[in-house]
Amino acid sequence: MTLPMDDSPQIVIDRVTHLYRPPRGREVIALEDISLEVRRREFVALLGPSGCGKSTLLYLIGGFLPTETGAIRVDGEQVAGPGPDRGIVFQHFALFPWKTVRQNVLYGLEKLRLGREERSRRAQALIDLVGLRDFAESYPAQLSGGMKQRTAIARTLAIDPQILLMDEPFGALDAQTRRLMQAELLGIWQRSPKTVIFVTHDVHEAVYLAERVVVLSARPGQVKAIVDTGLDRSDPGLFRSRPFIDKVDQIWALVRDEALKAQAGHAP
Amino acid sequence: MKLAVRYVPLLLLALAWEAAARLELSDALPAPSAVLVAWARLARDGELVANGLPSLYRAGTGLILAIALGSVLGVVMAWWRPLHALMSPLLELSYPVPKSALVPLTAFWLGFGNASKVLAIFLGGTLPVVLGAFNGARSSDRALVWSARSMGASRVRTLWDVVVPCALPELLAGIRIALALSFVLLLTTELYAAQSGLGYLISFLGDEGAYDAMFAAVLTVAFLGFVADRLFLRLTRRLLRWRE
Numbered sequence: 207m208t209l210p211m212d213d214s215p216q217i218v219i220d221r222v223t224h225l226y227r228p229p230r231g232r233e234v235i236a237l238e239d240i241s242l243e244v245r246r247r248e249f250v251a252l253l254g255p256s257g258c259g260k261s262t263l264l265y266l267i268g269g270f271l272p273t274e275t276g277a278i279r280v281d282g283e284q285v286a287g288p289g290p291d292r293g294i295v296f297q298h299f300a301l302f303p304w305k306t307v308r309q310n311v312l313y314g315l316e317k318l319r320l321g322r323e324e325r326s327r328r329a330q331a332l333i334d335l336v337g338l339r340d341f342a343e344s345y346p347a348q349l350s351g352g353m354k355q356r357t358a359i360a361r362t363l364a365i366d367p368q369i370l371l372m373d374e375p376f377g378a379l380d381a382q383t384r385r386l387m388q389a390e391l392l393g394i395w396q397r398s399p400k401t402v403i404f405v406t407h408d409v410h411e412a413v414y415l416a417e418r419v420v421v422l423s424a425r426p427g428q429v430k431a432i433v434d435t436g437l438d439r440s441d442p443g444l445f446r447s448r449p450f451i452d453k454v455d456q457i458w459a460l461v462r463d464e465a466l467k468a469q470a471g472h473a474p
Numbered sequence: 475m476k477l478a479v480r481y482v483p484l485l486l487l488a489l490a491w492e493a494a495a496r497l498e499l500s501d502a503l504p505a506p507s508a509v510l511v512a513w514a515r516l517a518r519d520g521e522l523v524a525n526g527l528p529s530l531y532r533a534g535t536g537l538i539l540a541i542a543l544g545s546v547l548g549v550v551m552a553w554w555r556p557l558h559a560l561m562s563p564l565l566e567l568s569y570p571v572p573k574s575a576l577v578p579l580t581a582f583w584l585g586f587g588n589a590s591k592v593l594a595i596f597l598g599g600t601l602p603v604v605l606g607a608f609n610g611a612r613s614s615d616r617a618l619v620w621s622a623r624s625m626g627a628s629r630v631r632t633l634w635d636v637v638v639p640c641a642l643p644e645l646l647a648g649i650r651i652a653l654a655l656s657f658v659l660l661l662t663t664e665l666y667a668a669q670s671g672l673g674y675l676i677s678f679l680g681d682e683g684a685y686d687a688m689f690a691a692v693l694t695v696a697f698l699g700f701v702a703d704r705l706f707l708r709l710t711r712r713l714l715r716w717r718e
Contacts, residue, residue, distance in 0.1 A: 265620075268620070268624060270620045270623070270624075287623070288620065288623040288624040289624070289626070290624065290625060290626045292624060293624060293625075294620065294621065294624050296617045296620075296621070298617065300615065300617035300618050300620070300621045302618065302621075302622075302636070302639070303716055303717070304639045304642075304716045305716075313622070313625055313635075314625030314626060317625055317626030317627060318626065345716040345718070346716075347716065347717060347718060348718070361621075361625075362624075362625075365625055365626070367624075
């Protein structure tokens with residue numbers, strides 16, 4: 207399959223509104239009139255306070271939830287359900303606890319109907335990539351949080367999706383591990399560019415990783431601003447550089463009001 | 475060694491029992507030594523095998539049917555709401571019913587042969603298996619199902635790949651209850667009306683006044699129940715070894 211090399215966006219989110227219906231109680235507008243376009247191989251962060259619907263938007267793109275109002279198209283086709291073109295990594299890893307690291311990574315490869323040798327070769331390559339060679343036969347319960355998330359990333363990369371959906375993937379990790387994983391993810395993305403949509407509420411993380419940061423407002427989630435980061439990520443002193451700090455400040459100013467609103471919304 | 479130490483209290487109980495019997499504190503209490511002799515006689519005469527095999531057949535068949543139907547029903551109930559709506563009032567109603575109340579009914583429906591006993595054990599055992607499978611399947615993580623779907627598994631496929639393994643711990647706990655219940659129902663059905671089986675042997679020996687032998691038969695049932703439970707626990711640990 208040859209992909210069109212033009213500049214047409216790979217993901218088009220067109221005026222999407224999403225209602226959340228709790229089992230009891232009134233329905234809530236989770237997302238309101240969201241429009242967004244994502245280019246091929248672009249790294250986009252969805253940033254917003256908790257409860258703003260950023261994860262919901264990711265699940266809609268993934269096809270896990272049905273889009274009822276508006277439309278989401280990937281490569282020109284309406285999203286109708288989950289598919290291996292869109293891999294996902296969850297905050298709490300979502301590994302199959304009854305499978306070893308290797309078996310987890312093999313799962314998607316088995317669905318691809320590859321030959322046995324090709325499967326095990328690719329699984330081993332991914333396990334090596336995330337540095338888990340010595341833990342390949344361990345069960346998730348025997349791994350640290352960082353190792354679990356490495357496994358989940360390897361499992362998703364194994365099926366080589368064009369689009370990587372990441373739902374606060376480093377949110378459950380300690381600060382040091384999170385820093386390391388961010389750098390690793392960036393390295394992986396630079397070596398084999400994919401379209402990445404990365405949900406986070408961490409401004410530093412968003413500015414460090416993404417080429418564009420989409421700031422969502424507190425519930426109902428709307429696109430409040432889209433900011434190009436335009437930073438040189440090869441700079442080892444990036445975190446201390448003026449442009450980085452300025453970007454963080456600029457985006458933090460946008461998010462701050464929304465975070466306060468979200469907090470007020472949570473007050474009893 | 476550890477195992478031996480663990481069962482010291484049982485040995486003490488046996489010694490106290492022996493002493494009580496020797497002192498003739500009660501004539502309804504045959505001495506363990508006498509029970510052992512009676513047990514050896516029952517074994518030699520082939521009574522234990524002749525009655526044990528039909529009992530194992532009934533309990534085994536009833537239990538396997540209960541596990542097969544109960545697991546499928548429980549998992550599908552968690553996955554497909556209409557079946558849940560259909561089944562849950564029935565389950566709620568039958569939950570508090572003492573399962574031994576089934577015994578006269580199944581005997582009335584199916585007579586005094588194997589079928590009535592298998593049916594009672596099947597009906598009684600299905601309930602805990604369904605509840606275990608249902609609760610386990612319902613607690614399966616949405617993110618796991620979604621992960622499988624995004625890696626190319628169809629909706630139905632995720633049932634087997636994700637929901638069933640998620641349900642396994644609670645399902646196995648339900649099966650363990652069904653296993654214990656199957657012994658209760660086996661004995662009840664065989665005491666009620668039977669021409670063979672360990673329950674029949676117990677009631678027959680009791681009627682004859684052969685209390686040594688009756689005790690031997692009771693202990694045989696207790697021992698079988700214990701062994702079955704231990705074996706099942708080992709199987710459970712093996713199947714769930716990923717949980718450490």
